[in-house]
Amino acid sequence: MKTITFYQKKPGVFRFMGWLSYGITPWLAPLILPLAIISDRSTAGAISFISYSSIAIISTFPDSRKAVHSVHQLFWGQFRHHLLSRQVSKRLRETLLHAGLVKKEHREITGSEGRTRRQEILHYPCAQIHKDKVNIYIQFKMIPGQTEQEWERKVNAFAHSLGSSLISFQISRGIVEITLQYGEIKANSVTYKTDTDHNLALGYATGGKLTWDFEHFPHALIIGPTGTGKSTFIRNLLVQLRSEWIVKVADGKQVEFTHLQDLGFDVATDTSGFIRLVEEAQTEVDQRFKTMETQRKNHYSQINEKPYFLVIDEAIYLLEALSTKKDKETGQSERERILGLLRDISLRGRAAGVQLIMIFQRPDSTFMPTVIRDNLTAKIVLGGSETALEMAFGRDKSKQLDSVTLGHGYACIGDGRIELFRFPDYAQSKFLDDLEQQRSSVAIQ
Ligand SMILES: Nc1ncnc2c1ncn2[C@@H]1O[C@H](COP(=O)(O)OP(=O)(O)OP(=O)(O)O)[C@@H](O)[C@H]1O
Numbered sequence: 235m236k237t238i239t240f241y242q243k244k245p246g247v248f249r250f251m252g253w254l255s256y257g258i259t260p261w262l263a264p265l266i267l268p269l270a271i272i273s274d275r276s277t278a279g280a281i282s283f284i285s286y287s288s289i290a291i292i293s294t295f296p297d298s299r300k301a302v303h304s305v306h307q308l309f310w311g312q313f314r315h316h317l318l319s320r321q322v323s324k325r326l327r328e329t330l331l332h333a334g335l336v337k338k339e340h341r342e343i344t345g346s347e348g349r350t351r352r353q354e355i356l357h358y359p360c361a362q363i364h365k366d367k368v369n370i371y372i373q374f375k376m377i378p379g380q381t382e383q384e385w386e387r388k389v390n391a392f393a394h395s396l397g398s399s400l401i402s403f404q405i406s407r408g409i410v411e412i413t414l415q416y417g418e419i420k421a422n423s424v425t426y427k428t429d430t431d432h433n434l435a436l437g438y439a440t441g442g443k444l445t446w447d448f449e450h451f452p453h454a455l456i457i458g459p460t461g462t463g464k465s466t467f468i469r470n471l472l473v474q475l476r477s478e479w480i481v482k483v484a485d486g487k488q489v490e491f492t493h494l495q496d497l498g499f500d501v502a503t504d505t506s507g508f509i510r511l512v513e514e515a516q517t518e519v520d521q522r523f524k525t526m527e528t529q530r531k532n533h534y535s536q537i538n539e540k541p542y543f544l545v546i547d548e549a550i551y552l553l554e555a556l557s558t559k560k561d562k563e564t565g566q567s568e569r570e571r572i573l574g575l576l577r578d579i580s581l582r583g584r585a586a587g588v589q590l591i592m593i594f595q596r597p598d599s600t601f602m603p604t605v606i607r608d609n610l611t612a613k614i615v616l617g618g619s620e621t622a623l624e625m626a627f628g629r630d631k632s633k634q635l636d637s638v639t640l641g642h643g644y645a646c647i648g649d650g651r652i653e654l655f656r657f658p659d660y661a662q663s664k665f666l667d668d669l670e671q672q673r674s675s676v677a678i679q
Pocket residue numbers: 458459460461462463464465466467640641642657658659660
């Protein structure tokens with residue numbers, strides 16, 4: 235992580251010249267050093283000539299050329315970094331000024347001839363800026379008298395002025411922290427899980443792989459408007475589920491995961507199948523709890539059970555299709571009954587090792603009661619639409635997060651930070667080939 239200097243005033247030409255001379259030091263040194271050290275001009279000139287000729291010869295060989303290049307970069311890089319600091323500072327100063335986040339002070343100055351004139355002095359907030367390959371992290375210290383609302387309203391302007399996207403911001407105790415993304419996160423390779431740990435890679439964030447520890451943060455809620463890569467994302471997760479784990483898939487669209495049946499997966503594509511899978515998962519929770527109770531254990535791994543996943547793609551189609559007619563005996567509709575079972579799984583599933591992964595285009599509260607939504611502790615939004623972000627993270631946390639391009643998403647695990655990540659494009663055919671290969675290698679073992 236590199237630090238960018240924030241210049242509250244435009245840095246002077248001397249600073250520029252200073253950094254420029256530093257930047258070209260390796261090229262000037264062979265000329266200036268001999269002249270400075272040796273009084274005999276012709277000897278100094280000869281040494282300079284030999285030095286430059288040696289550099290020229292070294293540069294003709296590809297291997298040694300790299301060394302010359304890296305020395306140049308070492309010095310020139312610092313000069314370029316100074317230029318970047320100047321540019322970023324200029325943009326930030328302009329943005330702060332236009333956003334009204336600068337304190338202006340007017341002073342009367344009396345000149346030597348006795349005339350007074352008014353001078354405007356600008357006080358900028360102190361800033362610390364860091365950058366890595368993908369993000370710029372800016373931390374401003376609010377000027378006394380400024381309010382959080384003033385900053386909140388203008389926070390997007392910083393992203394626009396630096397030509398980047400806002401991926402998170404937070405204000406607390408007078409400190410404004412803004413993270414902007416300017417570079418690209420790469421997510422070329424699908425993760426194939428080789429360990430038995432109870433976590434799954436969601437994709438790549440700026441710090442590397444973003445993993446979801448489902449043991450500590452059970453159940454996932456995935457929201458993405460149509461075409462944002464929900465099914466692709468699920469394929470990336472499904473390929474990581476180990477073959478000894480239990481995986482059940484309810485497919486609301488009836489086209490995405492039916493092929494998995496051929497590979498021995500339990501896939502439901504209609505309402506009755508969906509009901510069966512939810513009932514089975516809830517019965518599993520009950521049974522595991524009973525066993526744990528009789529064996530006086532409090533975790534499913536202690537009774538030799540494996541993680542159990544119920545993946546519900548396009549859950550809204552399945553929930554919508556459930557009858558809302560109240561049963562005379564129970565006073566409950568079918569939809570209420572199923573939502574009740576899902577609620578129970580979401581509440582007690584963690585200790586029993588039964589995980590829900592629910593995928594929605596829009597988790598409308600009629601189909602997705604807040605109680606269940608809150609219990610799905612890994613929240614993922616693909617595409618980053620405003621309503622989807624608000625539904626997943628709440629208005630406060632998601633405020634002004636920029637929408638993202640295809641292949642990106644925001645994840646918030648537990649109460650942690652909202653992180654931008656990218657997941658690989660993973661074609662259905664490749665996914666099915668991979669699964670087939672995995673299953674056959676298990677069969678051989
Ligand atoms: N990570 C990615 N990078 C690039 N393209 C992607 C990525 N993920 C998905 N896509 C592309 O986006 C398109 C839609 O993907 P997908 O079918 O997974 O979305 P979806 O949200 O499930 O859509 P729907 O709402 O129609 O079910 C596909 O053509 C896919 O190739």
